[in-house]
Amino acid sequence: MRRIGFLVNPVAGMGGSVGLKGTDELYEEARNRGALPQALNRAKITLSLLKNDTDLHFLTCSGEMGEAVLAKTGTKRYDVVYTFSGGSTVEDTREAVRRFIRLGVDLILFCGGDGTARDIFGIVGTKVPILGIPAGVKMYSAVFAINPVTAAEIVSENGEMVLHDAEVMDVDEVAYRSGSLSTHLAGFARVPTLPGRTQVSKQVFEEADEGRAKEEIARFISEVMLPDTLYILGAGTTTEAIAHGIGVNKTLLGVDVVRNNKLAKQDVDEKTLFALVKKENDVRIITSPIGAQGFIFGRGNQQISAPIIRKVGLPHVIVVATPHKLCQTPVLYVDTGDPELDKEFGESIQVISGYRIAQRKKIFQLPVPGTRYPE
Amino acid sequence: MQTKILLDEEQIPKKWYNVQADLSAPLDPPLHPQTKKPIGPDDLAAIFPMELIRQEVTTDKYIDIPEEVREVLRLWRPSPLYRAHRLEKFLKTPAKIYYKWEGVSPAGSHKTNTSVPQAYYNMKQGVERIATETGAGQWGSAIAFATMLFDIQCTIYMVRSSYAQKPYRKSMMQVWGAECIPSPSMKTNSGRAMLEKDPDTPGSLGMAISEAVEDAATHQNTNYALGSVLNHVCLHQTVIGLECREQLAMVNDYPDVVIGCVGGGSNFAGISFPFAGDKLTGKHKDVDIIGVEPASCPTLTKGLFTYDLADEAGYTPLLKMFTLGHDFVPPSMHAGGLRYHGDSPIVSRLVHDGVMRAVAYHQSEVFEAAQTFARTEGIIVAPETSHAVKGAIDEALKCKTTGEEKTILFNCSGHGNFDMTAYDAFYAGQLVDYEYPDQLIKESLARIPKIS
Numbered sequence: 108m109r110r111i112g113f114l115v116n117p118v119a120g121m122g123g124s125v126g127l128k129g130t131d132e133l134y135e136e137a138r139n140r141g142a143l144p145q146a147l148n149r150a151k152i153t154l155s156l157l158k159n160d161t162d163l164h165f166l167t168c169s170g171e172m173g174e175a176v177l178a179k180t181g182t183k184r185y186d187v188v189y190t191f192s193g194g195s196t197v198e199d200t201r202e203a204v205r206r207f208i209r210l211g212v213d214l215i216l217f218c219g220g221d222g223t224a225r226d227i228f229g230i231v232g233t234k235v236p237i238l239g240i241p242a243g244v245k246m247y248s249a250v251f252a253i254n255p256v257t258a259a260e261i262v263s264e265n266g267e268m269v270l271h272d273a274e275v276m277d278v279d280e281v282a283y284r285s286g287s288l289s290t291h292l293a294g295f296a297r298v299p300t301l302p303g304r305t306q307v308s309k310q311v312f313e314e315a316d317e318g319r320a321k322e323e324i325a326r327f328i329s330e331v332m333l334p335d336t337l338y339i340l341g342a343g344t345t346t347e348a349i350a351h352g353i354g355v356n357k358t359l360l361g362v363d364v365v366r367n368n369k370l371a372k373q374d375v376d377e378k379t380l381f382a383l384v385k386k387e388n389d390v391r392i393i394t395s396p397i398g399a400q401g402f403i404f405g406r407g408n409q410q411i412s413a414p415i416i417r418k419v420g421l422p423h424v425i426v427v428a429t430p431h432k433l434c435q436t437p438v439l440y441v442d443t444g445d446p447e448l449d450k451e452f453g454e455s456i457q458v459i460s461g462y463r464i465a466q467r468k469k470i471f472q473l474p475v476p477g478t479r480y481p482e
Numbered sequence: 483m484q485t486k487i488l489l490d491e492e493q494i495p496k497k498w499y500n501v502q503a504d505l506s507a508p509l510d511p512p513l514h515p516q517t518k519k520p521i522g523p524d525d526l527a528a529i530f531p532m533e534l535i536r537q538e539v540t541t542d543k544y545i546d547i548p549e550e551v552r553e554v555l556r557l558w559r560p561s562p563l564y565r566a567h568r569l570e571k572f573l574k575t576p577a578k579i580y581y582k583w584e585g586v587s588p589a590g591s592h593k594t595n596t597s598v599p600q601a602y603y604n605m606k607q608g609v610e611r612i613a614t615e616t617g618a619g620q621w622g623s624a625i626a627f628a629t630m631l632f633d634i635q636c637t638i639y640m641v642r643s644s645y646a647q648k649p650y651r652k653s654m655m656q657v658w659g660a661e662c663i664p665s666p667s668m669k670t671n672s673g674r675a676m677l678e679k680d681p682d683t684p685g686s687l688g689m690a691i692s693e694a695v696e697d698a699a700t701h702q703n704t705n706y707a708l709g710s711v712l713n714h715v716c717l718h719q720t721v722i723g724l725e726c727r728e729q730l731a732m733v734n735d736y737p738d739v740v741i742g743c744v745g746g747g748s749n750f751a752g753i754s755f756p757f758a759g760d761k762l763t764g765k766h767k768d769v770d771i772i773g774v775e776p777a778s779c780p781t782l783t784k785g786l787f788t789y790d791l792a793d794e795a796g797y798t799p800l801l802k803m804f805t806l807g808h809d810f811v812p813p814s815m816h817a818g819g820l821r822y823h824g825d826s827p828i829v830s831r832l833v834h835d836g837v838m839r840a841v842a843y844h845q846s847e848v849f850e851a852a853q854t855f856a857r858t859e860g861i862i863v864a865p866e867t868s869h870a871v872k873g874a875i876d877e878a879l880k881c882k883t884t885g886e887e888k889t890i891l892f893n894c895s896g897h898g899n900f901d902m903t904a905y906d907a908f909y910a911g912q913l914v915d916y917e918y919p920d921q922l923i924k925e926s927l928a929r930i931p932k933i934s
Contacts, residue, residue, distance in 0.1 A: 331923060425922065464918070
């Protein structure tokens, strides 16, 4: 029997239909604008597919925060372990997760958006795997299944859980509503995956184990790193593995700089980085696509700004990612804030995905040159 | 409108053509992996029959094909040469496209052209068992077929990722009475060492070769057989090109462009060496000979021309060839037969000398080409072969821009009837375009001080 912590953020996804970008502090506003709770409907799709799985036992919250979905879909095996206050969903989410952890669960299945993911991750970290049923307005975090049906498949097929690292993105909703996108990496959650779904059988060997793939990438990069050259390492677990490979302790979420297998500067901001790069002749950037969409630049590593990328030069940008990540992101994105520079990346890019192995990946092309990403 | 150009059974070549005879200077000799001195016939006698060792080094221009071998070849040879009218029409190219169809052999590819003589010479020498390796299973099934004909036992080490991917190739080997083992295996020292180093390895041709060579070297009654790379294998495959030259002469044609896919190089050698010979001897100086390889394992286009081991563990001689390094494990793309770090020393030399050239393509573009071919000519080719198809289509499209009416010949080396999962992956949008990060590698190599 597997124990699944299940919770719904009932207000997630409500903003979209009424023109609100996220509902972090606008639940009442959304309701007043006539928004309907999307999350409940989305969660129902998943749960109706899981209701007959006798291997699952759910721990959940009362009412719209979970119980309503389980009851409506006819799920029998569940306990309500937290009573929904009906007010601030953020605090409710956090408290429910604390209960799940205390009572012991194998997985937290939730339905919500980026905000919900961030709140859950803030409590659970990497202690318990999490999986999102997508319901939010925007989805930058990589912890969500592609849709509610896939979420059900992942849960029911993961007797032996195959886990991978997935970015949890923190989107500043207040700034977002005023038209500026400000995302940063909140961290990496452990997320179950469907091996059969994301892999062609031939790739099984390479993709079965993400940790192994990271080691292979790190082994290769450590071999091709040049002496006396400054390397900027972007955020993430793959670049972290590269740092470990050369004996350097890297910040997981920050941008670090190394030279001759030694840390030159840790967790730099844009200004410091630019000052550093300006003095150098030969600088390389090693970066990994971030978020559900796979942004090479522009999400989670904005410290590496357009002027810095220009100074380094595109041929000196080394993109790395595990086969699993690449399988999930058929197209990669670049949003440096400088549309001209974005264009210079061209239609495809080489991504190092193993030991002396790379993949050629398409880069998303904006339909009208010079326009910005729709936010 | 003639579509098939056919020869009589009596016109099966009576001699193989040895391009070594027409090289401007002899090939660099294979070196002993320990002493680094050129190896002699005795070094190879433990694993090869003497006649094959002789064929490996001879510079005789023609070598007789034994009548017993020709008797077997009659089962499918001479293979048909097709004029690809429908493909030409679809491409709207002024070029004439011909393809030699080797998928008519019992095993479904060109590999039987050499498995039969290899098994024959081993039988003649009283060898009881052959140990060999196979990548995608084409060679494994071909040698299983040939050893059965000459009553020799056969053990085949099949690259693990293909073993899981292509169960029907395994079944064919079983039908023809061979034993098929996924490699690396626990049966050999080298296999055990590789598994210890990396229990999850997808395997590689280099690893499987090590196991098969070790098996042969440690068993008195057992010899080794290789399905590509070596000179005698390329020699046996020249029946392809020799027949083509006759068939084209029947329609008063001669190729401007000759194309084949390249893994170890034998099918490419087979179709191209007779034409390379014409080029070397000045009869047809302008024939353009193109080897097509995968971007994920671009030995000829991105490798170094140097001495390297032919296998992973270091049991084989050092061969002077284009190589990506014997420790390179190419990614598990669908054209498993092209996953080899090195290349035939003769093909390598001819590319190095500019007699031939090479191009590389990504996986999804070659499947696109294979689909075009299947939808025009009907034949569903093996993923390996689709590289040659892609090369031919691109040359034909070039003619469309230049208006040239070139004659393009390519080797359609095998069918893809057991590779339909690869086509499924193509339609599911799941093909990964692997490539070899040569820039990063070259840059780092450039800083290594050269040892003179």
